[in-house]
Amino acid sequence: MFVVTIDQQGSRRVGDRVDELLATLRARGDLYRGSAGVAAPFERTVGDEVQCVLVDPALAVDVTLAVLRLKGWSVGIGAGPVDEPLPASSRAGSGPAFILARDAVEQAKSRLRVVPLVVHGHHEARAREAEAVLVLLGATLQRRTPAGWEVVDAVERSGETRQDEIARRIGVSQQAVSQRLRTALWAEEQAARPVAARLLAAAAVDG
Template identity: 50%
Template sequence: MFVVTADQHRSRETGDRVRRLLEDLSPWADERAEHILLPLERTVGDEVQIVLSDAETALDFTLQLVRAGDWAIGVGAGPADLPLGSSPRQSSGEVFIHARNAVERARGKAEPVPVVVEGANNDAAGQATAVLQLLAAVVRRRSAEGWAVADRQAQGMNQARIAADLGISPQAVSKRARTAMVEEERRARPVVAALISTAEGHL
């Protein structure tokens, strides 16, 4: 099981962004409902939490938060006390402790990128953190132009369709994709997801 806990950075300066985040990620949650064991909710203050069934969805949700910006993110991997409660706040178990420890670390200045994985398998969690931070660094530096290409590729559009949709040449699409490191992200995702899954401790 996987729990992602995120705490907003500098909420006193930027204002509470939890409600906006819940609204913005509602379509994402609808598309991945089968992998969401307990839905995203505000737990306390400017913190949110979600409980997920698989590592791929946990990774994708984490990168959604990285893209949104201003979040310290902790990914917990491990067992929970069953049955789960009606919400993350009403649930408990080792995976929730891992997520709590991870977000506390992510808040600290020692982490180069505010994303940390903790789990039942410490070695795999450490490896997952290292590679996830590298992937998150790529994602959070991507420009709006790069996202315009990345989002359309994720929707299944080919280069010619993306070029027509954006009103640019296919060569410009290719250049934007290279600059945004879209292919590198695509190839790295399964590796990171596998490490997060191993951190759960079953393998």
């Protein structure tokens, strides 16, 4: 299992953004109770913190990167077993993965971290490797320009890979689409996501 705990940064300064975050995450359509890969959906746990329990490591990667893109949040992932049966609410959950996620999010709050993300796992060496890949991905996303995001979002929303069609949709040249995708390191991101997911899966089991 993968417990993802997210804590808001600077809530006293900017106000509570939890409802905004939950609305953004739920708009994805794949994080509701009963969705494939979701053991317990995102909910506010305490204060300005939210948490969910996922079965699918690829979904954990997707969610983590989506939150890092928003900025202003620290993310801790605990990869490992949970006490079963798992209650409907993650707030009532217990087990090693919950403890690992708690330790991870507390460490992620460190101001020394450029990307506020920490992964702890049942297999800690694999967890560190998963964290390294996710931090690189997070840093890539944080440096992506609005023009880069426009093209990447158009590709991901439509599922269209033909650059001439993407260019037509957003009103730029095909050459501009190609250049923006290269600058955004989109192909590299897509290649690295499954690697992060495999490492997360490995971190959840005892080595």
